[in-house]
Amino acid sequence: xxxxxxxxxxxxxxxxxxxxxxxxxxxxxxxxxxxxxxxxxxxxxxxxxxxxxxxxxxxxxxxxxxxxxxxxxxxxxxxxxxxxxxxxxxxxxxxxxxxxxxxxxxxxxxxxx
Amino acid sequence: xxxxxxxxxxxxxxxxxxxxxxxxxxxxxxxxxxxxxxxxxxxxxxxxxxxxxxxxxxxxxxxxxxxxxxxxxxxxxxxxxxxxxxxxxxxxxxxxxxxxxxxxxxxxx
Numbered sequence: 001x002x003x004x005x006x007x008x009x010x011x012x013x014x015x016x017x018x019x020x021x022x023x024x025x026x027x028x029x030x031x032x033x034x035x036x037x038x039x040x041x042x043x044x045x046x047x048x049x050x051x052x053x054x055x056x057x058x059x060x061x062x063x064x065x066x067x068x069x070x071x072x073x074x075x076x077x078x079x080x081x082x083x084x085x086x087x088x089x090x091x092x093x094x095x096x097x098x099x100x101x102x103x104x105x106x107x108x109x110x111x112x113x
Numbered sequence: 114x115x116x117x118x119x120x121x122x123x124x125x126x127x128x129x130x131x132x133x134x135x136x137x138x139x140x141x142x143x144x145x146x147x148x149x150x151x152x153x154x155x156x157x158x159x160x161x162x163x164x165x166x167x168x169x170x171x172x173x174x175x176x177x178x179x180x181x182x183x184x185x186x187x188x189x190x191x192x193x194x195x196x197x198x199x200x201x202x203x204x205x206x207x208x209x210x211x212x213x214x215x216x217x218x219x220x221x222x
Contacts, residue, residue, distance in 0.1 A: 033210065042117075042201055042212035043157065056208030090156055101147065102210075104156040 003027060004093050004105035012111045013081050021076045021108045023091030031055070031097050032074040034066060035090040037107075043090055049074055050097050078110075086112045116140060117204050119213035127221050132189040134216050136202030139183065146178055147203040148187045150196075151215065157201055161187065192220045 003026035013019050025032050031050045035043035045058035049068035063079040072093075078085060088109050092102035118137050126132045134148075145164050149157035161176040163169045163185065169176045175188040185204075189196055199215040 035212075040214075042214045044212070045210045048208070048210070056210075058209065088156075097208075101159050101162050103159060104149075107156045 004091060004103055006089075006091050006105040006108050008108060009106070010109045010111075012113065014113050015081055015083060017081050017112075018077065018079045019081060019110065021078075021089050021091075021110070022073065023076070023093075023105055024073045025091075025093035026103055029093035029095050029103075030072050031094045031100075032068055032072065033092045033094070033102060034074070034076045035092065036060075036085075037088040037090055039087075046076070048097070055097060081112045083112050086110060115213075116206070116209075116211040117202055117213040119200075119202050119216050121214055122217040123219055124216055125219045125221055126192050128192060128194060130192050130220075132192045132196065132218055132220070134187040134189075134200050134202075134218070136185045136187075136204075136213055137183055138185070138202075138204045138206075138211070140204070140206040140211075141180075141183065143180075143183075143204045143206040145205040146176070146185045147205075148174075148176060148185075149201040149203060149212075151199045151201055153199075160200075189218075192218075194220045194222050196220050 005024045033048040034046040037043040047057040068074045091105045094102040151157045163176040177186045202213040
């Protein structure tokens with residue numbers, strides 16, 4: 001167990017809807033990164049938040065957005081859902097950005113119908 | 114060209130043998146390198162990280178980094194059936210973090 005928690009575990013949405021996924025970081029960690037993992041693929045970096053500011057972003061459209069709160073928990077919001085957004089969404093926490101080890105939560109399985 | 118490349122496998126080794134997993138990366142500015150293990154239906158679990166050229170050992174695992182060749186590897190000694198999983202190589206380059214597609218390892222009892 002890493003101490004990183006995510007909610008919900010599973011989610012089913014329809015195309016065009018909006019979704020919010022949540023992550024609580026490991027105690028003492030100030031950085032949260034989000035990843036999308038499609039079946040059979042490695043995780044794809046969406047973005048990272050460090051001390052409530054976006055600290056890096058992967059090749060994802062603006063309809064993927066996020067927040068980090070003062071307690072370092074984080075949200076991932078996806079607007080205008082598309083079928084290809086169906087994936088496992090992973091949150092990882094670390095201390096002080098990318099250079100340190102990232103520890104993953106259990107993930108949220110999103111299905112878009 | 115992908116930022117991080119791994120042989121997808123599957124790689125099969127007998128129990129007790131050494132498993133060798135390889136990874137190449139494209140960004141010469143990459144600074145930190147990680148190996149994760151992922152069991153089917155689970156999230157990635159950190160095994161090792163390495164920042165400097167050379168070898169780093171932790172129990173049955175050894176990570177090897179060669180920045181000149183842009184190559185990082187993971188050796189698993191005395192492989193056990195519980196090591197059967199997908200192994201993901203991950204690389205930090207600036208404010209980006211890249212994963213390979215993973216190598217599937219099966220340890221045969």
